[in-house]
Amino acid sequence: MTLRVLAIVGALGCADSLIIDPARFWANWLVWTLMLVSAGLGSLFLVSLEHLTGARWSIPLRRTAERVASLLIPGSLAMLAALIGIPVLFPWAQPGWPEDPLQAGKTAWLNVPFFTARAAACAALWIGSWKVLAGGSLELDRTRDPRLHLRLQRFSPFFIAVFALTVTVTAFDWVSSLSPEWYSDVLGVYLFAGVFLSGLSAVSLAAVSLKKEGRLQGVRFDHLYNLGGFLFAFVVFWSYIAFAQYMLMWYAHMPEEIFWYKDRVEGAWGAATLGLALVHFVIPFFALVTRGSKGDPRRLAWVSGLVLVSHYADLCWLVFPSLGLAPRFSWPEAAAGLLFVSVGLLWVRRATAQGDDLPVGDPALEEGLAFRL
Amino acid sequence: MGERVFAVLGVFAGPDALLDAASKLEGRGVGKLEAYTPYPVHGLGEALALRRSPLAGMVMVMGTLGTAAAFLFQWWMNAYDYPIVVGGKPLASWQAFVPIMFEVTVLFSAFTAWLGAVFLLCRLPGLWHPMLSSSSMPKLTRDRFALSIESQGRDFDAEATREALRDAGALETEVVRFPPAPKPASLTLLLGLAGAGALACVVAGLATYWTIKVFPTLPPMSRMLQQPRLGAQRSSSVFAGSAGFAPVAEGTVARGRLPYPFKTPEEAAVLGNPLPRTKAVLAEGKRRFDTVCRVCHGPLADGKGTLTKAYGASPADLRTRRYQAFPDGSVYHAIMSGKNAMPSFAKALTEDERWSIIHYLRALQRAADAKDSDLP
Numbered sequence: 001m002t003l004r005v006l007a008i009v010g011a012l013g014c015a016d017s018l019i020i021d022p023a024r025f026w027a028n029w030l031v032w033t034l035m036l037v038s039a040g041l042g043s044l045f046l047v048s049l050e051h052l053t054g055a056r057w058s059i060p061l062r063r064t065a066e067r068v069a070s071l072l073i074p075g076s077l078a079m080l081a082a083l084i085g086i087p088v089l090f091p092w093a094q095p096g097w098p099e100d101p102l103q104a105g106k107t108a109w110l111n112v113p114f115f116t117a118r119a120a121a122c123a124a125l126w127i128g129s130w131k132v133l134a135g136g137s138l139e140l141d142r143t144r145d146p147r148l149h150l151r152l153q154r155f156s157p158f159f160i161a162v163f164a165l166t167v168t169v170t171a172f173d174w175v176s177s178l179s180p181e182w183y184s185d186v187l188g189v190y191l192f193a194g195v196f197l198s199g200l201s202a203v204s205l206a207a208v209s210l211k212k213e214g215r216l217q218g219v220r221f222d223h224l225y226n227l228g229g230f231l232f233a234f235v236v237f238w239s240y241i242a243f244a245q246y247m248l249m250w251y252a253h254m255p256e257e258i259f260w261y262k263d264r265v266e267g268a269w270g271a272a273t274l275g276l277a278l279v280h281f282v283i284p285f286f287a288l289v290t291r292g293s294k295g296d297p298r299r300l301a302w303v304s305g306l307v308l309v310s311h312y313a314d315l316c317w318l319v320f321p322s323l324g325l326a327p328r329f330s331w332p333e334a335a336a337g338l339l340f341v342s343v344g345l346l347w348v349r350r351a352t353a354q355g356d357d358l359p360v361g362d363p364a365l366e367e368g369l370a371f372r373l
Numbered sequence: 374m375g376e377r378v379f380a381v382l383g384v385f386a387g388p389d390a391l392l393d394a395a396s397k398l399e400g401r402g403v404g405k406l407e408a409y410t411p412y413p414v415h416g417l418g419e420a421l422a423l424r425r426s427p428l429a430g431m432v433m434v435m436g437t438l439g440t441a442a443a444f445l446f447q448w449w450m451n452a453y454d455y456p457i458v459v460g461g462k463p464l465a466s467w468q469a470f471v472p473i474m475f476e477v478t479v480l481f482s483a484f485t486a487w488l489g490a491v492f493l494l495c496r497l498p499g500l501w502h503p504m505l506s507s508s509s510m511p512k513l514t515r516d517r518f519a520l521s522i523e524s525q526g527r528d529f530d531a532e533a534t535r536e537a538l539r540d541a542g543a544l545e546t547e548v549v550r551f552p553p554a555p556k557p558a559s560l561t562l563l564l565g566l567a568g569a570g571a572l573a574c575v576v577a578g579l580a581t582y583w584t585i586k587v588f589p590t591l592p593p594m595s596r597m598l599q600q601p602r603l604g605a606q607r608s609s610s611v612f613a614g615s616a617g618f619a620p621v622a623e624g625t626v627a628r629g630r631l632p633y634p635f636k637t638p639e640e641a642a643v644l645g646n647p648l649p650r651t652k653a654v655l656a657e658g659k660r661r662f663d664t665v666c667r668v669c670h671g672p673l674a675d676g677k678g679t680l681t682k683a684y685g686a687s688p689a690d691l692r693t694r695r696y697q698a699f700p701d702g703s704v705y706h707a708i709m710s711g712k713n714a715m716p717s718f719a720k721a722l723t724e725d726e727r728w729s730i731i732h733y734l735r736a737l738q739r740a741a742d743a744k745d746s747d748l749p
Binding site for chain 2: 243246247250251253289290291372373
């Protein structure tokens, strides 16, 4: 009930900010759309990773991941809604673009019909993949048909390919093309690191809170330890990719690349960049470096929360400077956050009411529960 | 009984029986528990209540040390010991140091983890251990699991311990004793191995050295000679007109070779001395004056140089009022273009050297006409 009220308050705030400052409203909308998509897509990646590798440890956590992955539905819808904001967000949708002959070569990719088609294709592929993987898992619980399990395993490689392509397209379309003259090949990998991190964090938070409610009793230190280990590894991976991108552009100092970093390293965003390094790398790294901390539910929960906040800050850092917005967190940001967080929580809570907490139809569930480090 | 008892060994059929027995015996004060298994058994560490290994802390300390060492080393090399500007970046650019810092952190951590685990914590190479004399050892590397209770003093009761192990489910038990005096051959063996290794290194080094020395024209040593490069005075297909070098763009000014457009001393009088009048500039002026000007104008610029006598020439006495009133720019013009019999010294002196000589000349003029107020 409280969540519903908060969602309505957030929606009213968003509507207000749309009237007053549409650019800022659409920037916030885009950031939160990517937040929902990240958490959902990262969780679905974890699910398909399990099918693909035949992992046992994550089976007791798979239903939780499938439920969190249902965030792809509101995320995809929000992304389709964000298409309305194209004329406000993207320089390439302005009349008179491109002024520069070097950018004229990008018109084949950056135009409204093709952009819309790509966004729609991504949304359809995500929702379809979620239906196959999560719906198939629920179906398996009912029928206990091992052929269905095999079908999920055979679908996973296709999803991995779809995942890689759609994450890259999303990074290039919704982040990179905010500054159409800029380009970075590794931005897709950069976004992937954030996507998997937020998926892992969302699954960890959901698992710990379900455990607190007395559900998911089979999930022990050993299972949480692996989630924490993945979280730790991908915190380092994100930092590696983020620094590699920065260092190459800093070293080459090409005018068509370096302006993007000048916007983010100089002035008010400079402090934000340092803060991002602190919350996205330094604190999670040292919080998870010891063996005991990776599987400790309390530690894992607050680090997961911090990583989600860091991913939000990271998305703001990617989107806001390109639109000339200052690093500020004021009521338009708060309203958008309130709306999306409460809708996301409501959505996941609704999903947790359906089916069993464990994938009881999985033939290897016993092995997964017995998993030891 | 003969030799001292090392431990009592109980052999179990499988990992579950072993875990069960370990948790039964742990904490009962029967002695130090140790397990011998053909493969790692999950949960054994908890059942034996092993202490946390100090390895993680060691790796953390050494990894941090690696980060700090790499940063300091690079900073010292790039910003202090051998400062070279690369790519127009500041000398101490932390961004460029990060990859090496990362690598050295990994290197120090990995070496600490490996060397620390193998040599410090596992105490390898241990060529001898009392358990190796147990008759159960072959089985323990195949399909049996054993728990040993090591003797920790005189009041160790081997029979009671055997009984405890049998109660915990051991299939068979065995009292393991220290074997008679271990053979002291290990030191000789180690020295022999080290000697052979050192010999192999010396042989390989000498062989490499002589191969390169004797056959410098064989590949791969000759590859350095076969580089694609353009010889002097050769034509190329890269630039227009088959020129070997790119033609110099119009208006190019070489470093330290500013064009000199003035034709007369009066025109050049607009130039001012760009150098500050410091001790270092005056010392440099004296050094260059003594090298280039002194031979004709004399050490005091009074026109009495060594060459004057030899050739009967009469260079100007630069201390006179006339030359004291000469503007700096006109003196510069004289150095650049020559004056009367004096040739141009533009090629012998750089721009800064010419101006420092003018500073020194002013000092000489002042010294020739010194006032009381000039005394310190």
